[in-house]
Amino acid sequence: MTPFSGASMLPLLPFFLMYAAGLTAVFPASQQFILPFFLPVLAGLAGLFLFGRSKKKSRVQWLVLGLFLPVGLAAPGLEDRFRPANHILNLLQEGQRANVIGVLAESPKIFPKKIQYLIELETIAYGDHSQATQGRARITLYQPSNAYHAGDRLEFLRIKLKRPRNFKNPGNFDYQQHLRTLGIHVLGGVAKSTAIHKRGARALHPLFAMRAGMREKMMAVFDHTLPADASALLKAMVLGEKQFLSEDLRQAYIDTGMAHLMAVSGLHIGFVADTSYFVLYPLVFRFLWRQFPAAALAGWARKITAGSCLLPVLFYMNLVGPKISALRAGLMVILVLIAIIINREKHLFNALLLAAFAILLWNPHTLLSVSFQLSFLALLTILCAIHFAGSPVGDAVDRMGEQPWYRRVFRRNPAWQDKPHTVIDFLYGTAFVSLAATLGTLPLLIFYFNHISTVGLFLNLLMVPLASILIPLTLLGAALGMVWLAAGQGVMFLVSAIAKIFLTVPTFVASLPYTSLNVATPPELWIFLYYFLLFGLPWMLKSKSVRPRENRRWQLRKIVAAGGF
Incomplete structure (x- = not known):
């Protein structure tokens, strides 16, 4: 069973596709993609096909599904239609x-x-x-x-x-x-x-007033406790304020494929959530074990910690403002934490779909945002890669210990299992996620920016782990500095030392030849075939519905031929 094998796994997917069909039929950029109305027709047919395969469907559900198409058609123009006379x-x-x-x-x-x-x-x-x-x-x-x-x-x-x-x-x-x-x-x-x-x-609204006040105070702490170049860097990395960066440093991050660190995204929200959970869980568990041992054994430490992590995640989301990548990541993290609290299964594909649906309902024009497209495609590719490389519970062959070749490629050497390998696992996971995100966003990066980095995948192995330390540490130092500047200076001294790596390494690597390439804008058909191959090939390899083996090989040849074309 793949994550896209039917509406039963992703119940919102058919409705989302019908809504997307309406949106893409309205915007001129999506109307003319490859062929006139190619994307709307494709999305609509995919929605009907997936809903038709779902086991439980009624006339009311069919009606609701059909209504999402006109809703998508009307949504982009609602703001203009209901604009007040004194606008x-x-x-x-x-x-x-x-x-x-x-x-x-x-x-x-x-x-x-x-x-x-x-x-x-x-x-x-x-x-x-x-x-x-x-x-x-x-x-x-x-x-x-x-x-x-x-x-x-x-x-x-x-x-x-x-x-x-x-x-x-x-x-x-x-x-x-x-x-x-x-x-x-x-x-x-x-x-x-x-x-x-x-x-x-x-x-102002209390949340907006708090955001503005906190941002101004944090930037003042940066200016008082850090050198000018480090202060500008951390304003960009932590708050998304890139206007303070020098042109040389900004270009160095683009050339080395590290510009995603300057866009407050799922990486940053994840750092905040992970650090909060890592710090709070031992404290909560120890308290429950001493005071309420039965609750500790029942797993309440995990639930209480998840609920407590909602506060720093919501705080950071409000601090960075309504950026698309931050909203997507924040909504997904919140859904996962709520699933932990209420003992529901965590399905990241559903969380991603719900986040995309909510953002497009809130602002339909976001569909054409480069940030929206890059953010969701990167995470979708990562989730598909993890699902593709993981071992499904229902696979009898896997339970017997013999995994398919395409899954063994992504597994580490079994001989390492008896050795300490925490750092190896972390680097392996970083490389795996970076490779998946690179493959998922490559066509859009070329299409929109005509620019690709040849070293980004390797540089991420060093910089992303360091960023997971730098960003939470910077937030801690800024929080202390706003209360007591001397306490904040102690933390910021360590922050400044780490920030020097982020100032020197990308600049040095960008000065080397062939670290980035300028490429021509690809045809739209190439983008479609690229994603068809990227997602279609793993789906075909994982599918168990294609029999006999010769048919599967014939399907593989067709997919490879389409990708080659």
Whole structure:
């Protein structure tokens, strides 16, 4: 049984595919992928096929399945259809100067030569006519000075607002869609700080206010306790604030395939969850063993620890903000922890599917986000690789001790079993996960960025284990520094030593020849055939429904031929 062998294993999958069919039929980029409406038809047929194979289905379920298609078709346009009359996009007069008042929704993004403000608009005035408005604007001040904080009500004088536009390069980065995914409706800019005036303040939502305050305090601790280059690096790695990085260091991380460490993702959420569990479980178990031994033997230490880990995970999710990769990872970790608490089976494929479904229902335009596609494809490939390499309980041959060749490839040497191998296991697992993620994201990296690294897989063996120490240690040092700066400095001294490795190693490796390659954009058909081979070949090898053996070999030849083509 494979994870995609039917709707019984993934009950949400047919409904998700029907919803995705509707979404891909609306967006122009997915409408014309390979052939007109190829993706919507493929997703819809796959959803019908999988639902048809499920054992329990009723007329009501068929009706609900059919309804997800029009829901997907309508979802991307709901925001425009129900836009209020006083929305900024309805009141905008491009080319005309206006006075704008709004509230700073989050801490300003400070660049070397400019500052960006995300403004929740309240009023706009063209000439003497002022009226209330709604929507979000990103306004850039082209001076590197800032005196404002989240929650401040600001007035911008004589500013020109405009709709976001692409760079007239069809097929390349969709800037307009990217800003829409972020909830930004209009753009503007002012040359001098004298065009900005503070008009009081407004209380933000407690979670938003806590996020803005904590981020500002943490970055201040970084600046006080770390060298400038290490501070910029950790702002990017821990908080996702990449604007402080130098161009050379940013390019070095791209060339060495380490840029994923700069994007707060499942790796970072996993570090927080794993560290919390590792620290809390022995304490909880020891307490229960002394006070309530029966509860300890019944497994309550595991449940209590899982519930306690929800707090640091939710805190870190709020700290980094609504980034797609962080939302995906956070939702999955939360589902797994809840499964532990309520004694339910942990099925990571279901957790991944539910996270994707929730994000696309919340914001359908996220489907076109490069971050969404890379994040979910990387984890999907990792889960498939683990499932493919693992030993299914129902396989009688495996129970007798003889594993298929394709599973033995991913197993370590049995002779190692009697030797201490904790470090070996960790490195093996890191290499396995890195290889799976690389294979899963390679076509998209080439398609979107025309750039691949030849050393990323090997460099991850060193840097990812170190990052699993650096990121939790940085969060601990920042937390201590916000309470007592001297205590934080002690931890940050060790953080600074580890950060030097992250500053020097990628820079040195990137200076070597052939560490990265620029490649041409592949045809869309190549991307489809690549994933067909990547997921189809393991599925065919693992499937037990193809008989006799000659038929299986014929199926293998067809898959390899398709991949070769």
